Amino acid sequence: MDFALNDIQQMLKDSAGKFIHNDYDFETRQKYSHSELGYSEDNWQLFAELGWLALPFAEEFGGLDGNATDLMVLMTELGKGLIVEPYLSTVVLAGNAIQRGGTAEQKEALIGGIVGGELKLAFAGLEAQSATDISSINTQASTAGSGLVLNGKKQVVLHAQSADKLVVAARSHNNNGNIALYLVDANAEGVAAHHYPTNDGARASDLTFTNVAAELLGDSDDAAAVIQAVLNDAIVAVSAEAVGVMDKMLAATVEYTKVRKQFDVPISTFQILQHNMVDMFMECEQARSMLYYAAITIGGGNSEEQVAEANKASQFLKWKVGQAARLVGQTAVQLHGGMGVTDELDVGHMFKRLTMINTLFGSMDIHLDNLVKQRQAA
Amino acid sequence: MKVLVTVKRVIDYNVKIRVKPDGSDVDLTNVKMAVNPFCEIAVEEAVRMKEKGIASEIVVVSVGASEAQEQLRTALALGADRAILVETTANTESLNVAKLLAKVVEQEQPSLVIMGKQAIDSDNNQTGQMLAALCDMPQATFASEVSVTDNSVAVTREIDGGLQTLSLRLPAIVTTDLRLNEPRYASLPNIMKAKRKPLATVTPDDLGVTLSAHTQLLGVNPPPQRSAGVKVKSVAELVDKLKNEAKVI
Numbered sequence: 001m002d003f004a005l006n007d008i009q010q011m012l013k014d015s016a017g018k019f020i021h022n023d024y025d026f027e028t029r030q031k032y033s034h035s036e037l038g039y040s041e042d043n044w045q046l047f048a049e050l051g052w053l054a055l056p057f058a059e060e061f062g063g064l065d066g067n068a069t070d071l072m073v074l075m076t077e078l079g080k081g082l083i084v085e086p087y088l089s090t091v092v093l094a095g096n097a098i099q100r101g102g103t104a105e106q107k108e109a110l111i112g113g114i115v116g117g118e119l120k121l122a123f124a125g126l127e128a129q130s131a132t133d134i135s136s137i138n139t140q141a142s143t144a145g146s147g148l149v150l151n152g153k154k155q156v157v158l159h160a161q162s163a164d165k166l167v168v169a170a171r172s173h174n175n176n177g178n179i180a181l182y183l184v185d186a187n188a189e190g191v192a193a194h195h196y197p198t199n200d201g202a203r204a205s206d207l208t209f210t211n212v213a214a215e216l217l218g219d220s221d222d223a224a225a226v227i228q229a230v231l232n233d234a235i236v237a238v239s240a241e242a243v244g245v246m247d248k249m250l251a252a253t254v255e256y257t258k259v260r261k262q263f264d265v266p267i268s269t270f271q272i273l274q275h276n277m278v279d280m281f282m283e284c285e286q287a288r289s290m291l292y293y294a295a296i297t298i299g300g301g302n303s304e305e306q307v308a309e310a311n312k313a314s315q316f317l318k319w320k321v322g323q324a325a326r327l328v329g330q331t332a333v334q335l336h337g338g339m340g341v342t343d344e345l346d347v348g349h350m351f352k353r354l355t356m357i358n359t360l361f362g363s364m365d366i367h368l369d370n371l372v373k374q375r376q377a378a
Numbered sequence: 379m380k381v382l383v384t385v386k387r388v389i390d391y392n393v394k395i396r397v398k399p400d401g402s403d404v405d406l407t408n409v410k411m412a413v414n415p416f417c418e419i420a421v422e423e424a425v426r427m428k429e430k431g432i433a434s435e436i437v438v439v440s441v442g443a444s445e446a447q448e449q450l451r452t453a454l455a456l457g458a459d460r461a462i463l464v465e466t467t468a469n470t471e472s473l474n475v476a477k478l479l480a481k482v483v484e485q486e487q488p489s490l491v492i493m494g495k496q497a498i499d500s501d502n503n504q505t506g507q508m509l510a511a512l513c514d515m516p517q518a519t520f521a522s523e524v525s526v527t528d529n530s531v532a533v534t535r536e537i538d539g540g541l542q543t544l545s546l547r548l549p550a551i552v553t554t555d556l557r558l559n560e561p562r563y564a565s566l567p568n569i570m571k572a573k574r575k576p577l578a579t580v581t582p583d584d585l586g587v588t589l590s591a592h593t594q595l596l597g598v599n600p601p602p603q604r605s606a607g608v609k610v611k612s613v614a615e616l617v618d619k620l621k622n623e624a625k626v627i
Contacts, residue, residue, distance in 0.1 A: 007448075007451060007573060008569050008570055008573060010448070011451065011452060011455055011564055011569045011572070012566060012569060014412070014452070014564075015455075015563045015564045015565075015566075015569065018563060019563050021392060046563075049565060050563055050564075050565040050566060051565045051566030051567045051568075051569075052566060054566070054567075055566060064566055064567065064570065066566075
């Protein structure tokens with residue numbers, strides 16, 4: 001099979017790679033991360049100008065009709081810069097949920113704002129008891145007069161601090177136990193937020209909803225399939241980001257071992273360290289191969305079999321990337337020695353991001369467990 | 379006004395150059411290639427002229443193997459309107475390239491030709507000057523500011539110890555220095571549009587140019603490895619070493 005990128009993907013890769021190289025070095029990233037906003041609004045507007053915010057959306061709503069592979073290409077490059085802009089939460093999670101589950105009117109009203117960089121969103125799914133299982137939620141929608149309201153608590157909502165609107169997963173207002181998606185104004189009355197930085201330099205929030213006015217996303221109060229599809233796309237996106245991070249960690253480690261001397265020779269000449277770096281390389285390549293497989297499979301189609309295959313592919317991917325990220329991250333830190341965990345060097349921050357990615361949308365252990373159970377049940 | 383911009387395919391400036399083991403040339407195996415940074419500045423300047431309504435059409439030209447189409451597509455994604463590749467795998471030394479470009483200029487009749495002042499691979503800084511001579515056009519090299527009026531172009535040049543401003547009648551040739559502008563990133567919509575923009579391929583034979591070798595590459599050597607430093611015990615020792623060993627003071 002030919003896994004070469006097409007011309008457009010190659011130019012997207014070059015353009016994004018150049019942005020990261022020229023304008024998003026580690027010190028600049030740290031400055032954005034420590035700012036009040038937690039990211040650069042100028043960069044966000046640049047993302048809009050460059051069309052990155054439009055990538056996965058349908059052309060009729062101002063998007064560029066990109067697929068999972070296109071998103072993979074972009075996210076791999078952005079991963080190399082450890083970007084802190086709310087791309088994942090706005091475009092891949094909440095925006096994608098609107099695209100997949102929203103009515104034509106909702107898409108018309110919201111996607112243009114996302115594409116233009118005026119509207120930022122966050123996806124509120126998990127709760128304290130959920131761990132990583134989005135089916136385990138208690139937030140409840142109910143009718144109030146002619147409208148709907150939400151009550152409940154959400155945890156670790158990525159980039160809720162900068163969001164204008166929230167896409168919230170909650171039990172249906174029809175009291176049938178379904179999980180539906182609701183649109184909420186982030187600043188609506190009844191929304192209480194506790195914002196905090198995450199250990200990888202991004203931002204997250206714990207949210208409490210008390211009789212918050214909400215709007216059902218789409219026509220159906222059963223959003224299970226939409227949520228699963230969004231999570232599959234998100235797993236490809238963060239896995240691509242992880243592959244970008246791992247590529248950079250491997251390159252930084254190889255370079256460092258060529259410079260760092262011990263016993264008057266570069267430590268890269270020690271065979272045991274060469275073996276370590278070969279292991280890192282193999283894990284990077286295996287993660288990349290699984291990423292390609294998942295990105296292609298997820299874009300396969302909407303039949304029952306294709307959806308089942310996509311779900312399985314995303315689980316395999318998350319497991320493999322989690323495994324690779326742990327080995328690559330730990331080995332990079334080991335080979336850098338103490339400085340590998342200092343605040344001044346990017347290696348430790350890359351390891352933190354990889355660790356965070358492993359916890360997002362189900363850890364490698366959870367996905368492996370699910371795969372084993374599915375195999376046993378078959 | 380039609381603007382013609384030249385684009386060269388070179389090793390990406392972030393890549394660490396490797397020399398072939400026999401020292402015969404630079405090793406290009408699996409090396410990332412890109413648009414020469416000075417050529418990218420030239421494209422950006424032309425695109426800005428078009429955005430201001432000064433330029434009506436931007437034609438980008440490259441001389442080289444078919445792979446140079448990638449760099450022409452990048453230039454199209456940055457805002458050029460159409461591209462011409464003079465396809466050849468033969469010797470692309472400066473004079474040969476200048477002769478080929480002179481024929482393209484003759485055919486296209488641009489009002490302004492913008493080129494990079496030099497390519498970062500061979501650092502010759504010759505093609506622009508040679509093209510000006512072959513086309514009998516006025517030239518301004520090392521441009522840090524370009525301003526077009528009706529029939530002339532004012533160019534501020536970076537020269538040793540200061541700036542020089544020239545006025546050239548059009549058509550003219552301008553070569554860009556690093557500080558002329560900061561090239562933009564190719565946006566995704568423009569990348570997609572670039573795929574549909576016309577890219578013509580011609581050969582030296584089509585242009586009636588016979589390429590001949592005027593120079594011969596004898597060898598390539600990497601820069602010497604930096605040797606380790608030493609610690610000195612006193613300022614006096616440092617001064618002594620700078621004076622008598624390094625001979626810099």
